């Protein structure tokens with residue numbers, strides 16, 4: 557696949573490195589051309605502007621802070637209709653101080669990004685920290701991680717599912733973009749627990765007990 561990565565920070569590095577290692581072609585773009593080029597050099601990829609990333613990739617990873625992500629893709633969509641065809645992976649967490657969603661009361665980040673761009677948005681990879689996505693593979697005692705995916709376009713979901721498998725994880729489609737708001741809220745809740753030193757896994761009984 558040809559993947560345009562918007563952002564050069566932790567998530568861009570973690571997922572971009574994995575996908576480059578799996579044989580995909582990547583173009584990294586950021587507001588710092590120097591950081592984009594350095595990341596491209598480290599992964600055997602290319603770098604460019606946000607516009608070039610959109611032209612390059614049939615798939616785009618949006619790895620910017622949510623507000624910057626929305627501003628950036630809104631401007632890109634206004635400038636060029638290309639974004640409309642693209643599979644746009646939204647890994648953003650619009651989490652503000654107090655682990656509150658800054659999108660609260662609205663349609664949620666993924667839905668807002670889809671409405672602003674017309675892109676085929678898939679919410680994915682937002683629910684865990686970049687340190688986990690850097691593992692090769694991200695698997696633990698219970699086996700490979702499941703990665704929840706939310707999206708309205710079946711082909712886009714299958715494309716992102718393939719990228720999940722490239723990491724050594726298991727794709728778990730959990731619904732459409734309306735469901736993404738639940739995944740975003742769940743992640744805000746998880747982040748709050750982790751930051752207060754609590755293990756969310758202690759909240760959960762074994763599957764059989766919960767479903768008996």
Ligand SMILES: NC(=O)c1ccc[n+]([C@@H]2O[C@H](COP(=O)([O-])OP(=O)(O)OC[C@H]3O[C@@H](n4cnc5c(N)ncnc54)[C@H](OP(=O)(O)O)[C@@H]3O)[C@@H](O)[C@H]2O)c1
Nearest residue numbers: 563564565566567619620621622624648649682684685686
């Ligand atoms: N890190 C995690 O563990 C994690 C996990 C799941 C989801 N996420 C989500 O993934 C997204 C990226 O997180 P990250 O940890 O990769 O962030 P990061 O390491 O801070 O990198 C952010 C990237 O966005 C760029 N950026 C910041 N403000 C910008 C603006 N106004 N306009 C254009 N570019 C801007 C930064 O450029 P500069 O380098 O020039 O500052 C950098 O390339 C966020 O939405 C975050 O909530 C993060």
